[in-house]
Amino acid sequence: AQSVTQLGSHVSVSEGALVLLRCNYSSSVPPYLFWYVQYPNQGLQLLLKYTTGATLVKGINGFEAEFKKSETSFHLTKPSAHMSDAAEYFCAVSAFSGGYNKLIFGAGTRLAVHP
Amino acid sequence: EPEVTQTPSHQVTQMGQEVILRCVPISNHLYFYWYRQILGQKVEFLVSFYNNEISEKSEIFDDQFSVERPDGSNFTLKIRSTKLEDSAMYFCASSSGTSVRSLFFGPGTRLTVL
Numbered sequence: 001a002q003s004v005t006q007l008g009s010h011v012s013v014s015e016g017a018l019v020l021l022r023c024n025y026s027s028s029v030p031p032y033l034f035w036y037v038q039y040p041n042q043g044l045q046l047l048l049k050y051t052t053g054a055t056l057v058k059g060i061n062g063f064e065a066e067f068k069k070s071e072t073s074f075h076l077t078k079p080s081a082h083m084s085d086a087a088e089y090f091c092a093v094s095a096f097s098g099g100y101n102k103l104i105f106g107a108g109t110r111l112a113v114h115p
Numbered sequence: 116e117p118e119v120t121q122t123p124s125h126q127v128t129q130m131g132q133e134v135i136l137r138c139v140p141i142s143n144h145l146y147f148y149w150y151r152q153i154l155g156q157k158v159e160f161l162v163s164f165y166n167n168e169i170s171e172k173s174e175i176f177d178d179q180f181s182v183e184r185p186d187g188s189n190f191t192l193k194i195r196s197t198k199l200e201d202s203a204m205y206f207c208a209s210s211s212g213t214s215v216r217s218l219f220f221g222p223g224t225r226l227t228v229l
Binding site: 042044046090092102107 | 148160163206218221222225
């Protein structure tokens with residue numbers, strides 16, 4: 001069965017600092033991996049996704065993630081944090097079940113950005 | 116850009132009452148989903164729906180829950196007799212195919228059960 005582990009429920013960085021949000025997955029089949037962002041009182045917005053091809057994936061708002069099969073990881077990074085990046089971030093893996101895909105989400109990491 | 120829409124954005128109900136959450140998927144999509152997020156917790160899969168029938172459901176999706184596509188455009192989630200623990204954000208999603216590569220989420224409906 002597929003699963004996702006996000007290390008660190010809360011991460012705090014200074015404005016301008018590197019953002020690193022960790023995600024490890026477990027999957028018995030080649031995974032599709034996703035990062036979603038959720039701003040307070042809002043829905044889920046897709047940041048980026050890995051399906052096949054290039055392992056370094058670039059997303060919106062300057063975020064990127066690298067799929068590392070050997071480490072079963074898909075960590076999210078941004079070189080320079082902005083105050084507007086403060087939000088909850090969810091890593092997800094696709095679970096192929098009976099021909100219908102669904103997403104399995106991690107518990108989320110709340111990112112705080114301070115001046 | 117096409118988007119999934121959900122109504123209402125916030126629903127308050129009394130315990131034991133029935134609620135219907137509505138979703139309008141993207142027009143050419145064929146696969147529909149409901150997910151739930153209890154406050155402060157992870158997003159959880161509830162149910163997938165294709166060709167007018169449930170294709171998969173989680174253990175959360177018990178007999179109190181039902182889904183329907185009543186008119187070819189709306190996709191609804193009904194909770195027959197709400198419980199306090201049903202309070203959550205409910206997200207609708209749709210996709211054009213079985214692959215989650217084409218999955219789009221709606222903005223969610225916050226359900227509060229008093």
